[in-house]
Amino acid sequence: MRRALPFCLLLCLPIAAQEAPIPTATDLPGSPFFIKKTWFIGGVGNWDYITIDPAARRLYIAHAATVQVVDIDAGAVVAEIHGFREAHSIALDDTGTHGYVSDGPADEIKKFDRRSFQIESTIPISCSPRSIAFEPVSKLLFAICGAGPASPDSQRVIVHKPSTNAHAPRPGENPQPVSGTGTSHVVAIDTETNRVVADIVLVGDFRFAQPDGNGQVYVSVGAVLQDYVRDHYQGREYFSPRIAKLDGPAIAAEAERHREAPAPQAQTDSETLSIDWSHQDRPNPLVHFMPLNPSCTSPQGLAADSKDQRLFITCENQRFEVIDANSGASIATLVTGPGNDTVGYDQDRGLIFIANGAGYGSVTIIRQDANTDSFAVIQNLPTRGGARTIAVDSSTGEAYLVTDFQGVDLTKAGGIGSLRAVSVPGSFQVLVIGH
Numbered sequence: 001m002r003r004a005l006p007f008c009l010l011l012c013l014p015i016a017a018q019e020a021p022i023p024t025a026t027d028l029p030g031s032p033f034f035i036k037k038t039w040f041i042g043g044v045g046n047w048d049y050i051t052i053d054p055a056a057r058r059l060y061i062a063h064a065a066t067v068q069v070v071d072i073d074a075g076a077v078v079a080e081i082h083g084f085r086e087a088h089s090i091a092l093d094d095t096g097t098h099g100y101v102s103d104g105p106a107d108e109i110k111k112f113d114r115r116s117f118q119i120e121s122t123i124p125i126s127c128s129p130r131s132i133a134f135e136p137v138s139k140l141l142f143a144i145c146g147a148g149p150a151s152p153d154s155q156r157v158i159v160h161k162p163s164t165n166a167h168a169p170r171p172g173e174n175p176q177p178v179s180g181t182g183t184s185h186v187v188a189i190d191t192e193t194n195r196v197v198a199d200i201v202l203v204g205d206f207r208f209a210q211p212d213g214n215g216q217v218y219v220s221v222g223a224v225l226q227d228y229v230r231d232h233y234q235g236r237e238y239f240s241p242r243i244a245k246l247d248g249p250a251i252a253a254e255a256e257r258h259r260e261a262p263a264p265q266a267q268t269d270s271e272t273l274s275i276d277w278s279h280q281d282r283p284n285p286l287v288h289f290m291p292l293n294p295s296c297t298s299p300q301g302l303a304a305d306s307k308d309q310r311l312f313i314t315c316e317n318q319r320f321e322v323i324d325a326n327s328g329a330s331i332a333t334l335v336t337g338p339g340n341d342t343v344g345y346d347q348d349r350g351l352i353f354i355a356n357g358a359g360y361g362s363v364t365i366i367r368q369d370a371n372t373d374s375f376a377v378i379q380n381l382p383t384r385g386g387a388r389t390i391a392v393d394s395s396t397g398e399a400y401l402v403t404d405f406q407g408v409d410l411t412k413a414g415g416i417g418s419l420r421a422v423s424v425p426g427s428f429q430v431l432v433i434g435h
Contacts, residue, residue, distance in 0.1 A: 033365060033381050036398070037432040039075040043068060044423070047402055049131070049342070051090040052391040056114065059391065059400055059430065060099065062087040067101055069117055070430060072393070072400070079117040083110065088129065093191060094136040100191075102129040102143060109143055109189060121194050127185040133209035133217050138248035139192060142217050145185040147205040147224050182226060183278040186219075186244075186287075188251055197255035198273040202287060204239050207299070208342070209246075212306040212325070217246040220299035220313060221289075228279055241299050243311060243328065245288040254286060290328025296321045301342035303352065308370050312352050314340040320354060320366065322375055332375045336364040344392030344399055353399045353433070357388025361403065363433060383431060399433040 045064025052059050052072070059070040067081040067090060081087075085105040092099045092114070101110045109123040109132065127145030134141050184206035188198040205222035212218065221244050225236045258273040277284065292299060298316035305312070309325040318338055322331040339358020346353070350368040352375075361383040366375050387403040405427035409420050 031435045032379055033363070033399075033433055033435045035381075035383065035431050036434045037075060039070070039430040039432070040426065041068060041070060041077050041428060041430060042426050043428045044425075047428070048087065048389065049089040050389050050391045050400065050402055051092060052393050052400065053092055053096075053114070054393050054395040055096060058114075060090040060092075061402055061430075062090055062101065063402075063428070067112075072432075075430070075432075081112055081117050081119065083119050089132045091132045091134040091141060093134050098191070100132055100134065100141055102132045104128045104130055109141065111191075111194060123189055123194050123196065125185075125187045125189075125196055126199055127187065129187070131207065131209045131219075133211045134191070135211045135215065135217050135246075135248035136213060137215040138252040139190065140197070140248050140252055141189040141191050142209055142211075142246060142248075143185075143187040143189065144206045144209050144219060145187065146207055147182050147184050147222075182224065184221075186246065188255065190252075190255075196272050197259070198251055198275070200251075200273075200287065201276045201278045202244070203278050204242065204244070206244065208302050210302045210304050211248075212304040214306050215248045216304075216325075217248055218302055218304055218311055218325070219244040219246065220302045222298050226278065240294075241292045241296060243290045243292060243299070243302070243313070243323065245290065245325075247286055247288070251286050290323065292323070292328075293321055293330045293333060295319055295333055300340065301354075303343045303345035305345060305347060305368070307347060308373075310368075312343050312345060314343050314354055316340070318356075320352075320364070331373060334364075334366060334375060334377055336377075337362040337380060339388060340364070341388040342390050344390045346392050346394045346397060346399075348394045349397055351392075351397075353390055353392055355383075355388050355390035355401055357386050357403070359385060361385040361387045363387075363390070363399070363401070381433065383433075387431060397434065401431040401433065402429065403431065404428045 043063045048062040050061045057072050059072050061068040065084050067087050068077050069079040071078045084103045088102045088104050090101050099112050099114050110119050111121045112119045129143035129145050131144045183201050183203050186200045190197045203226045205224050207220045209219045221242050223241050224239050255273040259271045296315035296319050299313050301314045303312045311323050311325050313321040318336050320334045320336050336354045337356030340354050340356045342355050344353040352366040354364040356362045363381045363383055365379040367378045384403045387401040390401050392399045405424040406421045407424045409422045
């Protein structure tokens with residue numbers, strides 16, 4: 001086995017290189033970006049989103065059952081927040097006082113103090129949240145619970161009688177890959193009372209949420225097939241990938257009107273606005289949908305330019321989309337690296353960073369020219385495999401990624417075919433990107 005393993009590695013490396021050639025750094029005016037520092041901070045388990053607090057110089061990392069808090073001046077963990085089954089996303093309020101963490105398996109949002117790093121309260125919700133976003137105008141925290149995974153047969157289902165939010169594939173048009181079947185929940189939480197004020201059910205696989213700071217929250221939505229019964233006819237509708245725009249102040253106002261209205265006696269939770277729009281085919285004042293360019297299959301991460309009203313969206317097929325945040329019109333389409341996931345935006349410098357975590361790992365850096373409304377890839381920076389989540393510090397221009405080293409578990413009996421990749425203990429790290 002010792003002789004066969006090196007031979008396999010030598011044989012497989014050229015094949016991997018053909019599938020995903022290692023990018024070279026493009027010459028930039030001045031100096032290119034590079035990995036300036038690597039901080040080995042340890043910890044075990046998988047990780048999810050990371051969030052930066054530039055004012056407090058803190059980086060928050062959702063890492064398995066904990067949230068690691070890293071001092072970005074010292075490059076070291078200064079605190080760990082415990083008490084989660086699995087932490088997914090961290091959102092910070094606009095007062096510098098509190099933060100929120102989505103605990104997916106527990107169906108909870110946990111609120112913590114950003115000075116003591118202690119959990120202050122637990123907010124149970126009706127579903128399993130992943131992405132969360134704090135909207136500063138309405139003071140609402142939005143928790144996103146995506147649709148369930150698609151069955152193997154779902155992509156072969158014939159589409160019948162689409163509504164205005166869906167469409168049957170046109171001649172010559174291939175449907176986008178379906179990521180789920182059914183609906184998602186958008187849960188709004190009043191951060192002043194720690195109460196759920198609205199629970200909205202919507203068709204689509206809702207994924208990453210991003211506020212623009214001006215009252216709107218944008219969410220990337222993957223394609224789904226939705227069962228329905230209409231006019232005594234049962235069928236399925238195909239809903240293509242799109243972007244949802246949530247109106248924070250409007251949702252807060254509607255929830256307040258609902259709370260003050262007399263409640264029916266049979267209603268168990270009269271203070272929570274519950275809306276089921278899973279079969280809604282009419283526009284509504286709270287949530288607006290914008291279609292995506294068909295070249296964007298399975299949208300993932302999202303960032304918002306509130307100044308110029310632009311949305312930046314990563315797509316699973318190594319595409320990057322720029323759309324108008326008001327009309328949804330396509331502005332630009334660019335090619336990124338394999339495994340593109342999250343996107344970070346440095347508005348002060350007009351730079352967009354896309355974390356590509358598959359293969360060798362890379363970051364695609366795009367320059368925005370607001371004067372001409374144009375976008376261009378200026379660098380593909382090799383990073384490390386698995387570095388798929390990113391946070392950008394606009395105060396310094398630096399970006400942060402997290403990943404680990406993968407090894408092989410040699411403690412298990414069996415041949416080469418049974419080898420399993422595992423994280424190397426103590427290898428979890430933060431990569432600091434700068435120039």
